[in-house]
Amino acid sequence: MLSKTVFTAIVSLVGLCAVLLWRVREGRTAVTARKLLIPPMGMATGFCMFLVPAFRFPLTWAIGAFLTGAILLAWPLLATSSLRREGDAIMMKRSGAFFAVIVVLAAIRYFARAYFDSILTLEQTGALFFVLAFGMILRWRLSLYHSYRALTSIQPPLDPALEEASN
Numbered sequence: 001m002l003s004k005t006v007f008t009a010i011v012s013l014v015g016l017c018a019v020l021l022w023r024v025r026e027g028r029t030a031v032t033a034r035k036l037l038i039p040p041m042g043m044a045t046g047f048c049m050f051l052v053p054a055f056r057f058p059l060t061w062a063i064g065a066f067l068t069g070a071i072l073l074a075w076p077l078l079a080t081s082s083l084r085r086e087g088d089a090i091m092m093k094r095s096g097a098f099f100a101v102i103v104v105l106a107a108i109r110y111f112a113r114a115y116f117d118s119i120l121t122l123e124q125t126g127a128l129f130f131v132l133a134f135g136m137i138l139r140w141r142l143s144l145y146h147s148y149r150a151l152t153s154i155q156p157p158l159d160p161a162l163e164e165a166s167n
Contacts, residue, residue: 016106030089036145040138055127062131069135076101077140083147
């Protein structure tokens with residue numbers, strides 16, 4: 001039987017690998033409003049966990065976790081990703097540091113979890129990190145959505161060959 005620490009480390013690494021693979025795959029296809037907005041909306045259903053008393057903690061902690069995610073942890077994601085127009089498609093443009101940021105954020109969450117597990121139950125720790133992640137992802141995705149709206153409101157430049165043919 002694996003110890004709780006080893007099991008948590010393995011699950012965290014598997015989760016990190018899944019997120020990295022998802023980000024690689026997501027970066028190869030055009031961005032749409034649905035692709036930007038559906039993940040936070042789907043994730044919001046996780047707030048149903050607070051119907052179970054074991055997951056609850058003080059509201060001030062929830063506000064602090066949400067703001068920490070939205071202000072501090074979303075910043076590196078915002079700084080290392082942007083949208084750009086490629087013809088008729090809107091594509092995600094990530095800097096080379098984007099995946100390093102994902103790994104560092106995962107490490108911060110993993111090591112901070114050890115501290116929080118000492119003062120909270122396992123369920124409360126999971127719920128607290130859920131709220132933190134939701135704040136981070138919501139701000140990042142909404143920022144990308146605003147960029148997407150700005151890019152889709154601009155007409156794409158005409159292909160010079162098509163422009164000459166019409167003259």
